[in-house]
Amino acid sequence: MAEVTVPKEHEVAHHFDDLEQEFESHRLGMWLFIASEIMMFGALLVGGLLLLYKFPAAFAEGRAHLDWRLGTLNTFFLLTSGLTMALAAWHAQRSEQDKVRRNLLLSLAFATGFLIVKYFEYSAKFHHGLLPGNAFSGHGFTDPNAHVFFGFYFVATGLHVLHVLIGMGLMVWCLFVSRKVKFTRAYYTPVEQSGLYWALIDLVWIFLFPLLYLVA
Amino acid sequence: MSAHAENINYFKASKGFMSWLVTVDHKRIGLMYLASILLFFITGGVYAGLFRLELWGPLPGFISPDTYNHLFTMHGVIMVFLVVVPGIPGALGNFLLPLQLGAKDLAFPKLNITSLYLYWIGAVIALFSLTQGRADSGWTFYAPYSLSQNPAVLWMLVAAFILGFSSILTGLNFIVTIHKMRAPGMTWFRMPLFVWALYATGIMQVFATPVLGITLLLLLMENFFRIGIFDPALGGDPLLMQHFFWFYSHPAVYIIVVPAFGVVSELIATFSRKDIFGYKFIAFSSVAITIIGFLVWGHHMFVSGQSEVADTIFSFLTFFTAVPSAIKVFNWTTTLYQGSIKLTTPMLYALQFLFNFTIGGLTGIVLGILSVDIHLHDTYFVVSHFHYVAMGSTMIAFIGGIYYWWPKMTGRMFNETWGRLAAVLVFLGFNLTFFAQLIMGSQGSPRRYYNYLTEFQIYHQISTAGIVVLALGLFMALFNLLISLKNGAIAPQNPWGARTLEWTHAETPPVLYNFTETPVVTQGPYEYPTEKV
């Protein structure tokens, strides 16, 4: 990509009256989407809490096989990328396209860090046979329901990782848009929306982290 | 696009098959929804017809028990996920919401076409499952029966998951549109009641459907990886699955019926030339039903083995849903008082709705009485109650709505005589079919039964006879509409003398961006003059 196109001003879509209506609509739309995502994850976490209530011993034993240090490291990665995404939006409002791009790249880097740590965690589980249900072959467990913990662990973190990947896709998309469209105080919707989505991923992790790693 | 192109009717604005597939025009999307939904309504109806014919006579019938189980599963899945849930919002809501609000389009036109495509993808996957075996889990997918790794059931779960997304996106789009896209002067209490109903529906779609998503996802995971959350053979709790499922599926019943409330409010106001009695009560009762609808899912589980405490709480809360429903029915009835009532085809459907919904609602209350529900649960009584609501209320209102807005959508008038005749047949057929089921249900005939005690044969035969009349009426109604496309008289802008924006300000059929100039609203949606004496 030797040729750099000059970013153009955004045009209001045909069915909106003005930028403000468009901006507010997009923001409300994103919030409703986030709301539905929260309901989805929330229902899963409610399921998790109920499992914790039903099988406290299984959760205690399962938790002992997770490394809280890796979990904390990942929390750090996600919080930091949350900061850089907010900074990207902050710069986008001021039309500082270069700084926007730099922060997006930083966020991508932290998100990648999260995935790398996750990879090590997963491969350790696979190695020790700490897998859901019938694939479970870990030994030394006394509670007969210990496998339920790992079933929940993989579904919850798997779904979360899927969202991380989608969020990273959005960051790449923002990088792409930042070359074509000039962000302004009134129009920085792609960065704003991606930032909101990324914050959702943070929110989910903030509950998932203690539920899986900390509470017994 | 030139200014001129914006002011021609939306059929002519662009031409060709592709122009429909890539359109972002809410009116075209609404029509495509309508066509798809009617197609699946017929498909689901054929499944119902087949197993009702089977139930006519003694065993052995012409199909095996496995085929019977497959037929009612397909009937349930198609009718719920492909017809009644997306039905009124997808078809009528898409077409009318911006028109009734005075907006150029929905807030997210591209998202709108996306949700239509998701609907189609879900539908194709549901049909694809037919090649993978016979789905036989019932539409409720109860664990552990649905954990049998039957590939057809798995594909069905995937289909329902995708259809759920389609539903979420539609609801989201509607809520944003209602909040942000109203025309100048269109205050909240000047919105037609159909819009209020869609708003309440949208809330449920956005907040409840994701829970269905996670339920289906967990069921898929359980099938593939045996994670042990729902499967009792792995220490899981099958009742937890039911909680998850009904947390969505109870609000889904209101997703199904609340838009019908909206349609009926429009029909009754227009054809009695009356302002709706207690407009605010109806508007808020829609929202109230939405909220209460989230609190009562456990009444589907009174015999399931959930704790007695939960049973009692859920029964208590369930009775509160009766109140807003009662308010609505009384308000509609009172609206007729002093009106100028004309029994057009749409009005006949609206009155049928009142009849059927009264039965549907009253039979619902008896199911909330704990001790009586123990006896009635999982019998034909419940089947009949549900059909009185989903078919007798929602689909009847839907058909009435199609007739009402047909001139606006297509620019053609339908034949009134045939339309009324069809409406009467539908009424007789429907009530014949399902009233017989009420009786055999309370007599103790369980649902989903291929084989039944001989004493119930007479009710099954009445029911099967009823469905023939019902089918006759429905096809007559359909052909009446289709024939009007070619032979119908050209529709005037406002054939019914209605007062909402789509009739008063939009052309017939509407132009590409709905209005040649943005309407300015100065009065409520049903402000009819009074006859001078």
Place this chain on the structure above:
Amino acid sequence: MENLPGHTYDIKVLVRVYVALLVLAGGMVVVSLAPLENIAGLDWIDLHVLKGLVIFGLATIMVSIVSGFLMGLRYEKSKLNTVVFLGNFAFLALFIVFTWADIGFRGLVYPSFEEQLNWESPVDKANKAHAGESEEAEEADPETPAH
């Protein structure tokens, strides 16, 4: 344009929020690692439960900070998005409370009924397989007659 959200805050606010989040996350870890027996005068409550409550309390504070500042709810003139967000938690709270009303109160009438039937858990199976690696054959389950 002035009422657009996300304008009013300073870049310093972002950094402060970030630091606060890190501190709270650290707090969660510290609480979870804290040894139980060292806390005196708290024998009236199960300390595991107390820890859980504190940790989820910290998580809730973090969530409100993220939604308020990073997601900009605090700066919005219209409170609609906040209502949507709180609506989420209201519905989820109802979900957990009512489901718990089932799961937490089962066996109220016939407590002895709540015993689990004999089923072979994957954990037992795995343990047995590991034991069997040395002991050669897998012995059959003893017959457990039904009641």
Place this chain on the structure above:
Amino acid sequence: METTKTFWLPEQASTFADAVDWAFGLYFWISLFFFALIIGLITYFVLRYARKRPEQMASGQMIHNTMLELSWTIIPLLIVMGLFFIGMRGYWHMRVAPSDAVTIDVVGRKWSWSFDYTQGFSNDTLVVPVHQPVRLRVTSTDVLHSFFIPAFRAKADVIPGRYHSLWFEATRTGVFPVLCTQYCGTNHSFMLSAVKVLEREEYDEWLKGAAEAAGGGGMTPAEFGATVYTKRGCNACHSPDGKPGIGPTWQGLWGKSRPLTNGSSVLADEAYIRQSILEPPTQVVAGFQPIMPPYKGIISDREIEAVIAYIQTLK
């Protein structure tokens, strides 16, 4: 047999059937009143206010009346709260068995019921004495079922992995159908049984005879096997005479080589049949689905031996 069957509800034969029917009847009249009121008003308005000229407008625009609106908010609310209390009282009565109830275990499986008596035998129909509270402790070996006796107004889902319970006290002798009301697959609608209510003396006699017969007393092993065949619900899937069914027929089974789904084959000897009963999925005959529920922990050794003896007679 005298019958108390009405148009809406089946015959009554338990102590709480009367209360349930009373609540149903009360509600029936309430709802009939409201139904008649609403439909009557609609009919009246439609006729009275019919439009006679195309341009005719409404004769009045009553759009609000606080008294009316409050009345149809509050009156239904009071009625449904009353209904709630009636239902709740009846329900708790139905859930909590009297302390003198006798317990019988019920096992549901695809697609049959068995009733395990504490006297150590099991039966394929439920036999109970009249005027005696009976508590049923129900569980399932495979999927959800639901145990329903319409005449007793008693129903409970049957859940694998845990117990659920219901109770009743029969008020008169007779035979009443038992149904499965939770969808459970192919033969869901054939998962029928019966409850036979006997006078106390008859019941005691039956109990004695059944306990003896369960031990195979006075029967050859093959004869006993034939009774196990129906009592344990084998007959739901396996025919004794070569008729095709959900499972392979038992006719001519003994001593044959059986092709399995995994490609191998196995001789139908005692070990094979025992294994197939206890852990069916390990040896599924080619052409059949692995759907048979395991009988491990349910069926006794003596019963297995009897079944084997019975199969040997089916040439």
